[in-house]
Structures are given as C-alpha cells and as structure tokens.
Amino acid sequence: MAKNSTADLLMGSPVVRRKEAEKTPSERIADKIYWLLRAAVVANVVMLFFPYFNPARLSGMINRNLSLFSCGVSYQSIVSNFGRAFRQGWVTEGTFHALNLCAALIILAVVVAAAGGCMSLGNRKMKKAGLVVTLISGLMELGAYFWLRQIYVAIVNEATASNRMKNVEPLYPVGINTLYLVLAIIYIVCAVGIFFLIPAPEKSDRFDMEPKFQLFLMMLPIIALAFVFSYLPLYGWRYAFYDYKAGDVLSSENYVGFKWFTQLLQNSATKRDIVTVLKNTLAMSGLGIITSWIPMAFAIFLSEIKNMRFRRFVQTFTTIPNFISWVLVYAIALAIFSTDGFINTMLNSLYGAGHSTNYLMSADHMWLKMLAWGLWKGVGWSAIIYVAAISGIDQGLYEAATVDGAGRFAKMWYITVPELIPTYCVLLLMSIANILSNGMEQYMVFSNSMNRESLQVLDLYVYNLGINSGLIPLSTVIGMVKSVVSVILLFVANSVSKAIRGESIV
Amino acid sequence: MAEITLKKKHETEGGENKSHIKLTTGDIIFNIINYAFFFIFTFTCIFPFYYIFINTISDPTLVTRGAITLIPKGLTLSNYKQMGAVNDLWNSVLITFLRTFLGTALMVVVSSLAGYLVTKREMWHRQFWYRFLVITMYFNAGLIPWYLNMSMLGLTNTFAAYIIPGIVSPYNIILVKTYVESIPAEIEESAFMDGASYWTIYRKIIWPLSKPILATIAIFGAVGQWNSFQDSLILNANSPELYTLQHRLYIYLNSSSNLGAIMSSSTTDVGNLATSLNTKIIQYTISMVTIIPILCVYPFMQRYFEKGLMLGAVKG
Structure with a gap:
C-alpha cells in the first residue's frame, strides 16, 4: 500500500517527471481523432490473423484458410497447392514470391502502425514522432495496395497466356482490399491532421510518457499473447454451427444451426458413445474423488515415522513418478507387465517357462487399474502439501492430548485430521470442479484394442472424434458443452466453499 | 510423571533418538506395519526405473532371453551406442x-x-x-x-x-x-x-x-x-x-515388434543390429534416455517443492 501511494506522489514530483503543459483546445480534438486511429490500428492487427480478411488471396488455388499473416511469413503456405501450376507454367514462381513479399510488407506496415499507435500515448514530442511513424506505415500500406493490384494483373496475364484461367482462378478480393486502402488513408489523413493540431513541443522536452501508459505498453505484448492463445480459440466455437470438414469454408451454405447439438441428443450411435464416454469419465473422476483422502492418509502415516532419514528417503522416491510423463509411465507398465516384462520373466524363472500373459491387454477392471496408476504416480507428490500442513500443526495440541490419555490413533483422528480438513476441502472442491476433465494422455497411452471401450474418457473422445475422425463440428460441440459445464461447476464449487468456509477457491 | 514423559517426548521431537520412550506392543506392531508399507511402496516407485536401467546396460542377448531380472549381467554400453541407428x-x-x-x-x-x-x-x-x-x-x-x-x-x-x-x-x-x-x-x-x-x-x-x-x-x-x-x-x-x-x-x-519401423533404412548394417537389438531393448533404452534428464534435475528440484506446492494446490 505504502509503496504505491509513495510511487504516485513521486510520479507527480518534479524530481522525476516534468509535468506536461495544459492541453490546448486543438489538442483535445486531436485526442478524439486519436481514438479513431488507435481503433484502426487494433482492427488492422486483428485482421492480420483472420483468413477472411486476407487481401493476398489472389487465386482460387491459395488455401482459403490462410491468414495474411501466414501468407507473409511463409511462402510455402501460399504455394502449397501450386506444384503442378508451377511445373506446367500456368503461373510463375516469381509472381508468388512477390505476393509473399507484399504480404510481408503489409505485416511490416501494421507493425509500424502499431508502434505509432503506442507512441500516441506519450507526451507531445513522442506524439509528433509517433505521427511520422504512422504516416510511414500508411504510405507502406498504400504502396502494398497498388503492388497487390499489379500482382493480380500479373497473375491474370500469366493465366491467360497459358490459357489456364479456370485452373488458376485469379481473384481480387475487392472488399478486403478496399478496406486496407481505407485503413491506409485513415493512417495518412489522421497522421497529417493530428500533426497540425498538436502544438509544437518545447525544445527542452524529452521523449516521455505517463507512467500508467508506460506500464500498460510493457504489459501489452503479454496481454496480446494471452488474447491470441486463450481468448481467440473461443472464436472457433462457430464451427459448432456449420457442416465443416477440413479445408472447407464457413459460409451461409453450410450453416446448419443447432444440428450438431440435436444430433448429440438424438442420433442413437452418438448417444450410445456419449453415454459410454460419460460413464467412463464420471467413473474415473468419481474414483479419484472417492480416493482423494489417500494422499492425506499417506502423509499422516508418514509423519508417524520418526526416523527422519527413512522419511526423507520415502518422500524423495515416491515423488519421482509425478515428474515423469504418462508415456514413460506406460513404458514402465510395458517393462513390468507385458509379455516379456518383469513379472512374466520372474514367473518363468521361478515356475518354469510358459508364463506369457500380457497383463496390459486385458480389459478387466480398467477403471481400477487406471486409478492405481494414477495413485502410484501422484500420491507421493499430493502428500507433500499435507506433510507441510502437518509440520505446521501446533505441537501443544498433541501434548495436551497425551496428557488427556489420547493414544496414537486418537491423536491422528481428533487432531491431525481436523487440522488437514481445510486443505483437503479446497483440493476436493477443485477436483469436483474438474470432474469432466481428466486429461487424455493417461488413457490414450494405455488404450489398446482390448480395453479401448472402457478407457475412452471425454477428453480422449473429443481428440479421437475431432483430430482422428475429422468430425470437427461435433467434437467442438462436445468441447463447448464441457467447457460451459466446467465453468458452472467451478462457480458452484466456489460458492460452496464461500458458504462453508467463507473463502473462495479461485 | 506426565511432565517428565512430556519433556522427553519434546526433546525427541523430530529427532532420531527414540530410546527413552517406552514402546508398547501395539506401537511396535504399528511401526512394523507402517515401515513395511512405506518401504514396499517406495520400492515400487524405484524398482521399475532400476529394472529398465539394468536391462539397458546388460548384454543384449541375455536381455532378449529374459535373463535380467534383478541384477545386470554382462555389462555393456553397446545398447546406448546403437541408439544412433534408431x-x-x-x-x-x-x-x-x-x-x-x-x-x-x-x-x-x-x-x-x-x-x-x-x-x-x-x-x-x-x-x-x-x-x-x-x-x-x-x-x-x-x-x-x-x-x-x-x-x-x-x-x-x-x-x-x-x-x-x-x-x-x-x-x-x-x-x-x-x-x-x-x-x-x-x-x-x-x-x-x-x-x-x-x-x-x-x-x-x-x-x-x-x-x-x-x-x-x-x-x-x-x-x-x-x-x-x-x-x-x-x-x-x-x-x-x-x-x-x-x-x-x-x-x-x-510399434510392437516391427524393427524396420524403428531402425533407419539408411543404416547399412540393419541386419547386424537386428540380431543384437530387439524392440524391447530399444524401448528400454529410449525410455532411459527420456528419464535421465528428469532424474538429473530431480535433486535440484527438491528444495523448490514447498514453493511448487502452491502450484499443485491451485491447479487441483
């Protein structure tokens, strides 16, 4: 608290920062125009990543799902379908290299525009410099616009010359290109306009920016990354409403509304799958929840061991499995339980040859086996949090209990357990909130032709359906429902926690 | 009397010296079971790694025959050397x-x-x-x-x-x-x-x-x-x-027993390798290659467990 208020004071003090002069009326108008400029820049940055806004798709042979950004950074992505076209001379590679460069130029222009936008948050001197930067980016984008037209003409000419108009299918996305032209004009006009609205900075001024914007700009790349990788995927939910196969384009033609949602409930094959999958998911999460006290018991009994060296030994080695991947756990399972694994080898050497059961191929008790593997991997690690909690319990409680004649188990049950319950509750609520997400790796590595049926959990099902079978809309629907249910469960768990313990868990 | 035991108990808290406290039969039985349980569980956490490890440093022919169970035999590093051909x-x-x-x-x-x-x-x-x-x-x-x-x-x-x-x-x-x-x-x-x-x-x-x-x-x-x-x-x-x-x-x-799928075709002596290496050995050796870096950083990790705990707690 103190730190921040002091910092605030310091900000205003002349020692640190020169106060900017009062804003002139024309500067206030400039501020309004700035918002238009900044909005244009943000829109332009976002447009880079959306295939719909790709002005560089100048031929029907260029993948529809390519964004301008991909076109700019990867020549290969543009010409992925052009093998034959180049070999037979329908079009020349040079034209498409130019297209790639042109896309890169637009990306560069947008980056420059973004830099100009950031500088608009500074003082007068920085603003003026930023406007020059914006002007440059506007000119670059304008140049790119005309260059794209030329490339289009070149493609048309080449296709006509080789008489392959139908195959090459030259396109000129007029709307999108005009949009880029408009953006370029906005940059240029705004830059020039604002330049005259802002009073000249004093000679002694240095490049400077208010602290709040400095901090924001330092944060901006991080925010942008979080947006792109955590929020942007939500845009993919639209696939749930289309009849989409890889390579298709979403349009009003394949819009199917809630077809996939109803199929989930009506198609008997899908319904059967879903029921099995839900049964597996809930069974395995349920087993996990039922056995969630085991790490706590593990820690309690471990703390009964008074030999510190042995205790440390146990803790060290039971934690290792937590840090290896499920693939390695499966490698271990193979080494121990497969046909030529440890168990069969042992049986053979003890009782003579003939033992070659592959324990991993059986489909019996899969849920319990998965639970056992999960416990083997996780119990040592999960126990650490309880071990730490136990070491924090007031020793006086135990001493008092000893005086009252409490035995070992009485102390465990009446002192240690109640002290650990709050920690346990938090973890339990979290695991209830995560009941639908048990991950796919464990079940994926352990599945084989025998046990596939009982290992298919929701996450794995979505993977198989979407990635392996290519049923993208249906698997998106399932993922959507799962996400929404998970969030609701989290809220419920959180309110339960608030009601019971007066503390939230998120 | 109670005070004295208490004091003694306090002194031995967390220590290894327990000789002053009188153990009842129940305590002894409890301790035996408790120690045995933790010993066995810890053993199951170590043994698989050990088992894979001894199989990778033993003579391949013995490994193929299933002769390596508890101790390595015919020590060799050839299994690791041959991984280059994978x-x-x-x-x-x-x-x-x-x-x-x-x-x-x-x-x-x-x-x-x-x-x-x-x-x-x-x-x-x-x-x-x-x-x-x-x-x-x-x-x-x-x-x-x-x-x-x-x-x-x-x-x-x-x-x-x-x-x-x-x-x-x-x-x-x-x-x-x-x-x-x-x-x-x-x-x-x-x-x-x-x-x-x-x-x-x-x-x-x-x-x-x-x-x-x-x-x-x-x-x-x-x-x-x-x-x-x-x-x-x-x-x-x-x-x-x-x-x-x-x-x-x-x-x-x-890839079960399909050596061809694992060994690169560019190697001229695939045939030779196939005689000395089988899928099992390849799997074990690659597993070891995958585990070793984790085991190498593991000792350094331990002192960060306490802080990492929060990590586990929030992620559930």
Whole structure:
C-alpha cells in the first residue's frame, strides 16, 4: 500500500517527471481523432490473423484458410497447392514470391502502425514522432495496395497466356482490399491532421510518457499473447454451427444451426458413445474423488515415522513418478507387465517357462487399474502439501492430548485430521470442479484394442472424434458443452466453499 | 510423571533418538506395519526405473532371453551406442532439449516481467488486465477450437508451436506477483528517487531479487516442457522431424515388434543390429534416455517443492 501511494506522489514530483503543459483546445480534438486511429490500428492487427480478411488471396488455388499473416511469413503456405501450376507454367514462381513479399510488407506496415499507435500515448514530442511513424506505415500500406493490384494483373496475364484461367482462378478480393486502402488513408489523413493540431513541443522536452501508459505498453505484448492463445480459440466455437470438414469454408451454405447439438441428443450411435464416454469419465473422476483422502492418509502415516532419514528417503522416491510423463509411465507398465516384462520373466524363472500373459491387454477392471496408476504416480507428490500442513500443526495440541490419555490413533483422528480438513476441502472442491476433465494422455497411452471401450474418457473422445475422425463440428460441440459445464461447476464449487468456509477457491 | 514423559517426548521431537520412550506392543506392531508399507511402496516407485536401467546396460542377448531380472549381467554400453541407428531419435532429443530450454527461458522472463508489472497500481486499468490474464486459468475453449486456432495462426507443423503458446502462464505470473509483493517497497522507492525507469527497476532490482521464485517456475516449467506430448501429437502430427522425445517414445512403444519401423533404412548394417537389438531393448533404452534428464534435475528440484506446492494446490 505504502509503496504505491509513495510511487504516485513521486510520479507527480518534479524530481522525476516534468509535468506536461495544459492541453490546448486543438489538442483535445486531436485526442478524439486519436481514438479513431488507435481503433484502426487494433482492427488492422486483428485482421492480420483472420483468413477472411486476407487481401493476398489472389487465386482460387491459395488455401482459403490462410491468414495474411501466414501468407507473409511463409511462402510455402501460399504455394502449397501450386506444384503442378508451377511445373506446367500456368503461373510463375516469381509472381508468388512477390505476393509473399507484399504480404510481408503489409505485416511490416501494421507493425509500424502499431508502434505509432503506442507512441500516441506519450507526451507531445513522442506524439509528433509517433505521427511520422504512422504516416510511414500508411504510405507502406498504400504502396502494398497498388503492388497487390499489379500482382493480380500479373497473375491474370500469366493465366491467360497459358490459357489456364479456370485452373488458376485469379481473384481480387475487392472488399478486403478496399478496406486496407481505407485503413491506409485513415493512417495518412489522421497522421497529417493530428500533426497540425498538436502544438509544437518545447525544445527542452524529452521523449516521455505517463507512467500508467508506460506500464500498460510493457504489459501489452503479454496481454496480446494471452488474447491470441486463450481468448481467440473461443472464436472457433462457430464451427459448432456449420457442416465443416477440413479445408472447407464457413459460409451461409453450410450453416446448419443447432444440428450438431440435436444430433448429440438424438442420433442413437452418438448417444450410445456419449453415454459410454460419460460413464467412463464420471467413473474415473468419481474414483479419484472417492480416493482423494489417500494422499492425506499417506502423509499422516508418514509423519508417524520418526526416523527422519527413512522419511526423507520415502518422500524423495515416491515423488519421482509425478515428474515423469504418462508415456514413460506406460513404458514402465510395458517393462513390468507385458509379455516379456518383469513379472512374466520372474514367473518363468521361478515356475518354469510358459508364463506369457500380457497383463496390459486385458480389459478387466480398467477403471481400477487406471486409478492405481494414477495413485502410484501422484500420491507421493499430493502428500507433500499435507506433510507441510502437518509440520505446521501446533505441537501443544498433541501434548495436551497425551496428557488427556489420547493414544496414537486418537491423536491422528481428533487432531491431525481436523487440522488437514481445510486443505483437503479446497483440493476436493477443485477436483469436483474438474470432474469432466481428466486429461487424455493417461488413457490414450494405455488404450489398446482390448480395453479401448472402457478407457475412452471425454477428453480422449473429443481428440479421437475431432483430430482422428475429422468430425470437427461435433467434437467442438462436445468441447463447448464441457467447457460451459466446467465453468458452472467451478462457480458452484466456489460458492460452496464461500458458504462453508467463507473463502473462495479461485 | 506426565511432565517428565512430556519433556522427553519434546526433546525427541523430530529427532532420531527414540530410546527413552517406552514402546508398547501395539506401537511396535504399528511401526512394523507402517515401515513395511512405506518401504514396499517406495520400492515400487524405484524398482521399475532400476529394472529398465539394468536391462539397458546388460548384454543384449541375455536381455532378449529374459535373463535380467534383478541384477545386470554382462555389462555393456553397446545398447546406448546403437541408439544412433534408431530413426530420428537424436533429432527428437535435440528438438526436446531446444524446446525445453527456449520455452522455459521465455516463460520465465515473461512471467517475471508480467508478475512485476501487475503489482504496479499506476498501470492503466491494472485490475482489468490482471483479471484478463487470471481468468484464462479457469476457462478454455476446448481441444478442437484450440487446434483450429493454432492452425489458423499457421502454428501447425512448426517448432514455434512448442514455444509461443506457453510463454504466458497465468499461474506463474501469480506466483511471481505474490513474491514481488513481498520485496520491501523501500528498495524500489530509492531507485525511483534516483530516476530509474520501470524497465531499469525491473532489470536491476526485481529480476535479481526474485530469483528464488524464478528458479521454481523455471524448474517446473522445464519438466513440463520436457514431458509435454500433446502438442507434438496434435499440432505437428505431419512433421516427424519435429516430434518430441515423448512422442517418439510413444510411437516406439506402440510399434510392437516391427524393427524396420524403428531402425533407419539408411543404416547399412540393419541386419547386424537386428540380431543384437530387439524392440524391447530399444524401448528400454529410449525410455532411459527420456528419464535421465528428469532424474538429473530431480535433486535440484527438491528444495523448490514447498514453493511448487502452491502450484499443485491451485491447479487441483
């Protein structure tokens, strides 16, 4: 608290920062125009990543799902379908290299525009410099616009010359290109306009920016990354409403509304799958929840061991499995339980040859086996949090209990357990909130032709359906429902926690 | 009397010397069972690693015959030497090392910067941006939208797919933020008085002072990167040259007894190798290659467990 208020004071003090002069009326108008400029820049940055806004798709042979950004950074992505076209001379590679460069130029222009936008948050001197930067980016984008037209003409000419108009299918996305032209004009006009609205900075001024914007700009790349990788995927939910196969384009033609949602409930094959999958998911999460006290018991009994060296030994080695991947756990399972694994080898050497059961191929008790593997991997690690909690319990409680004649188990049950319950509750609520997400790796590595049926959990099902079978809309629907249910469960768990313990868990 | 026992008990608390306390028969039985249980469980955690290890350093012919169960026989390193002939194995090792190194380094730098910045109240709409980051921990769009998004961004079949999405890790940002808040404010204030910028303060003060927490997130992040398998499986399925070690291991574990699928055809003496190596040995050896780096950093990790605990607790 103190730190921040002091910092605030310091900000205003002349020692640190020169106060900017009062804003002139024309500067206030400039501020309004700035918002238009900044909005244009943000829109332009976002447009880079959306295939719909790709002005560089100048031929029907260029993948529809390519964004301008991909076109700019990867020549290969543009010409992925052009093998034959180049070999037979329908079009020349040079034209498409130019297209790639042109896309890169637009990306560069947008980056420059973004830099100009950031500088608009500074003082007068920085603003003026930023406007020059914006002007440059506007000119670059304008140049790119005309260059794209030329490339289009070149493609048309080449296709006509080789008489392959139908195959090459030259396109000129007029709307999108005009949009880029408009953006370029906005940059240029705004830059020039604002330049005259802002009073000249004093000679002694240095490049400077208010602290709040400095901090924001330092944060901006991080925010942008979080947006792109955590929020942007939500845009993919639209696939749930289309009849989409890889390579298709979403349009009003394949819009199917809630077809996939109803199929989930009506198609008997899908319904059967879903029921099995839900049964597996809930069974395995349920087993996990039922056995969630085991790490706590593990820690309690471990703390009964008074030999510190042995205790440390146990803790060290039971934690290792937590840090290896499920693939390695499966490698271990193979080494121990497969046909030529440890168990069969042992049986053979003890009782003579003939033992070659592959324990991993059986489909019996899969849920319990998965639970056992999960416990083997996780119990040592999960126990650490309880071990730490136990070491924090007031020793006086135990001493008092000893005086009252409490035995070992009485102390465990009446002192240690109640002290650990709050920690346990938090973890339990979290695991209830995560009941639908048990991950796919464990079940994926352990599945084989025998046990596939009982290992298919929701996450794995979505993977198989979407990635392996290519049923993208249906698997998106399932993922959507799962996400929404998970969030609701989290809220419920959180309110339960608030009601019971007066503390939230998120 | 009670006082005396209490005192004694207190003295021995946490110590190894128990000789002064009288044990009842029940105590002895309890202790035997307790020690036995933990001994057996710990054994099951160690033995598989040991078993795989002794099989990789033993004479291949003995391994194939199933003669190696408890002790290694005919010590040799030939199994490891012959891994060079395994298809793309070293390529995967390289890719995995690179992604672990780069991915972790970037994640740590960004987490520490973001963790520092979100403690600054002066930031424009700080609370909003902080929530903006934190919410992403509790919500995700699902596997398929994530995959479609990555392919829309052109990150499928690229090495960058391993690095970029993991750079911003909200949980680690929270950890750093909590830590930075515990650094005395006076240090930063005096730097302000000297006219230091936020960037200088971050570089010269926050970064060095928050090294303990950065070490924690680095080590857990590195293990996560090393073990990560889904991104290779889903995003780079069509680029075998980008498969991570875990993915490669998964493929070899599933390619049963098909040596041809594992050994590179470019090697002239595949026949020779096939006689001395079988799938089992290859699987064991690759498993060992995959485990060894984890076991190497494990001793260093242990002192960060306490801090990493919070990590486990929040992620549930």
